[in-house]
Amino acid sequence: MSEQEITKPSVFTVPGRLEKALRPVAGRHRKERIFRIICIAVSLSSMLLLAIILISIFYQGFATLNSTFLSNPPSPTPSEAGFYPAIFGSIWLLSLVAFFSLPLGVATAILLEEFKPRHKASKLFNSFIQANITNLAGVPSVVYGIVGLTAFVSMFQLFGNEGAPTFEWGAQYMDQFYNETDQILLVPVPDVEDPPTEPVSGMIAYRIDGKKVQVNIVGEDDVWPEDEVLAARSLRDYDMSGRISERTWYYVRLPFGRGVLAGALTLMLVILPVVIIASQESLRAVPNSLRDAALGLGATRWQVVQKVTLPAALPGIMTGAILAMSRAIGEAAPLLMIAGIVFISNAPSNIMDDFTVMPLQIYNWAQRPQEEFHAIAASGIIVLLFVLLCFNGVAVFIRQKLQKPLS
């Protein structure tokens, strides 16, 4: 086929053909005009689609977008339902994703672009990494969700069941008693493995105000004490305790379970290829003359990276990174595997805490039968779009601020 094309006479080789092609007739100009109109129409139609989406979302969701919506937890009453846990879940998640994926991604890109190997074996290794990254960028994100489920949530079952973590730091266990007069008594538990505390006369417990008391046991058939102070430290001998844990902000456990950290690491897998490729592109865009000049002055490769190429490539890297982050904020599929659709009424308080994110909450509302929930789903989309817009705005701002002419 290609042979034929090559041998096909071109306008330049056949006498008279060029003249014919360039003949100043109205047809050529008309064709150009038509082509331009088609281009304009196509680009306008995509704009129009975007406008229709935005207008319909705003039309549906603007009325219910108010401070209640931003500060309340979700609720079965549409007028009281809020987005607060999802907004903060997304913010926690994104901060962690940025914390993990940006250093890793940029470092990988620097290795691949700036420290080009000289030996055959390491060249092979580098091209192996490169091929992998390019392929991983095309993997559907839900696949990463399944990877995250086994690798981060349950950690290949290496540390036991995700419901009962093997290793924990920053958790304090207590057994909680709830007695007949609605008083709470707490007994510290030295070891999680200990059996549940049974009520024993004279046992030391703490009241909810932190006061240390001795437990008074009231038998099954005895009368409950009338004295309020005594009643507050009394338990029936058949009362049962339940174990609760107080978790500090630095609470860590293995396996990670369905917490923010597992979600963040999974999303990191999703956007890492994007960050790496964007960083590579912008490092490649730095003119070689700059590198050569620095190397010529006796700089080491690390100095070249640190002082010359990285600063020059930073605007591009930042843009790529923040675009990757805006992909992460809208990602629902992998998180559906990790967090699922859940009703959660609090923002996460540590990196192992349960969470939900904006896209999942929107999905949750959109599938309800009631029209009112579709409206607040639209309000959620407005908030999501607003946060996205902020991210992209930051990207543009950084690019404008850092961009310096390279010549």
Next chain:
Amino acid sequence: MKYVTRTLWNLGMVLTLVAVLSYAGTAHGQAAALRGKVVVDGSSTVYPITEAAAAAFRDDYPNVNITVAISGTGGGFKRFSIGETDISDASRPIKGKEFTAAKENGIQFIELPVALDGLSVVINKENDWVDQLTVEQLMAIYLEDGTARSWKDLNPAWPDKPIKTYSPGTDSGTFDYFKEVVVPEGKSFRSDMSASEDDNVLVTGVAGDRYSIGYFGASYYFENKDKLKAVPIVNPDTGKAVMPEPENVIDGSYAPLSRPLFIYVNVKSLRRPEVRKFIEFYMAGAGEFATNVDYVATPDDLSVLAQKFLKQKLSGSTYVTKDMGKREGGLRDIYKQENLLDTK
């Protein structure tokens, strides 16, 4: 040395405790100070009821964290039977296989019906020929080797137009339930149904096509009465065609397409005051929570019975027979103390 570390450890613990307690104590009254976590997972059909209970419970006990997830009835039982969750939402009773799994892991549970749901078979508003359908006719429409591919096949007077079928996705309990009623053992659904996990898609689909038919939970029908028509289904026992209205679901005349919805509570979790309080709260208000989200409340006698099961910790399932089969019949005939089979 060991003694010193131990003392230090205890001292540190007490200090943290005091700090934590003094913080928590300042916030609310005594009941509000109840703390802890309740983990719920399971059916998306039951989810709105549990969510309503959890949200209302939060007003009284703001320090109890309740998470309600949607993994489907089967997915919920998978987590429940290894002790990962305290409560499992279920849009069908537990199956023998799931019962065995719970038994193997030493999980005891209490079975509590929380609401009734009537599956609605719906048609387009402009469909003026269908006035009722029998289960056999539904089979003809929905089975792979069914005889009805156009409306005319069901009744010669009906239009000669192909029937477009809509169905919820295979992961949903609604699909399972409809399959159980309409599809006999060894047969399968026709493969050209339009299936969607999102019931709103089904609503839009049926509302936009005059010759279509679909089915979903009654709550979607109640919300979309202006867009769709429900088909009265002939009760095989009485021969009367019945609409999926609440009163017909309660008195059991809307059979066989109505179903009870359950929650399963881990008995071990009931030790914990926060779980106990939540379940008591849930069962006391179940009727209200259910009707608020368009389900039908369980009849009073059954909800009293359920509260008794809870109070006396009568654990086990009333639906699983000794040979791990399923007991067939209406909720009122099955949900009895003598039918209980425990996992112990």
